[in-house]
Amino acid sequence: MKINRYQDISEIDREAKKDYIDRHSAFVHCEANATAGEKFKVKVQVGDEYKHPDDADHYISYVQLWNGEKMLAQATFIEGAMGNAPANLEVDFYIVPSKNMKLIAHAYCTKHGLWQSNEVAVEVK
Amino acid sequence: MKINRYQDISEIDREAKKDYIDRHSAFVHCEANATAGEKFKVKVQVGDEYKHPDDADHYISYVQLWNGEKMLAQATFIEGAMGNAPANLEVDFYIVPSKNMKLIAHAYCTKHGLWQSNEVAVEVK
């Protein structure tokens, strides 16, 4: 099964492809450092410069937050949660880390499959 | 099937019961007004003054956000996401409303079942 990977769209030539890649890509947004035993906010967002549709037959139905091979949390959305208009879906998870993490997000588009973010290293002290 | 309902713990006599009710109750935190077609942040939090355990056999495994009879989103967590220590689990959903909402949150504890928040009315213009 193919898992699509994030690609830096600044290196992509065609506008249509930039759009397609960017609006499906999952992004992990968080601080680079965390304190062990304290709540730590991690935003998972789908798309950066381009927005993804929220149509009945084409929407982002779930995102997952992974730490290496461990799945920490999954958020599932219905069609229409983004108002049936293009948007950058986002969700903020709050986790409590104990040691260094390598965070990865997955986003699933009901038409274009599974997309995996770049890995984000978090140093935990 | 019993769905436990939020109760105002200021009216509860016994400390043990205040603790039990508070740390299992789901709360919806958001602004009272929203703009149609714009992203609107809704925090679902479990517990207010008291924290819930995050043990392998006793933790909050999911929360759901409902608008009336419509389920907008569900977030599922693994045991340990809160660092295996007591915490107020929280997650921020971002939804795009089109008309007035009546938001309700559900929280599921693997030992003590399903808990439903009070309803929060949001005026959408």
Add this chain to the structure above:
Amino acid sequence: MKINRYQDISEIDREAKKDYIDRHSAFVHCEANATAGEKFKVKVQVGDEYKHPDDADHYISYVQLWNGEKMLAQATFIEGAMGNAPANLEVDFYIVPSKNMKLIAHAYCTKHGLWQSNEVAVEVK
């Protein structure tokens, strides 16, 4: 929040209402007796005499299997899993019981909310 309950449609007068109630209702199908420590099959089915649509904006998106206040399993489906034609969605869970159970199923329709089955008692020896 309203949770719709199963009603015996033989007691309902109007055909339109029979249809509406039946095709949304969740049913638990299983043996009345189980052996402790052995796998036990439980079918959760949505609708009995009438079929539910599987349209992009109107489908059964999840069912849950509960034992009393404990949620055992949840199955989530995409729109189209039933071929975009009316059907009785079903899923077979295999659980291993240790003592008597009171099974209940929930079904969630993306248009008509949450529906709860009758309770099915299983004697476990």
Add this chain to the structure above:
Amino acid sequence: MKINRYQDISEIDREAKKDYIDRHSAFVHCEANATAGEKFKVKVQVGDEYKHPDDADHYISYVQLWNGEKMLAQATFIEGAMGNAPANLEVDFYIVPSKNMKLIAHAYCTKHGLWQSNEVAVEVK
């Protein structure tokens, strides 16, 4: 992120590794042929010759059924659904296909991550 792949354990030398690989692997069991527009049963099973634990801190928490890049259904289980004893978790999904499928199952172990089955081709007429 690493996704573990099914390996034929008859080719593995060490017993400990056979056990580890087999009991985590997801398997798709179904007929090789299906009729378009008719319900088709697909069993997803975890492990074949070896059983996986069902402990609070080590269990199979979800399986997914994919058709190529499309996720058809996900079933989520609580710890204890298999009676807290080693078992081959299984779930039967019923889907309605319209054209040839390439089915793949995923299984997620809370300790050992994500495992992907071999692909099973189904001819649909």
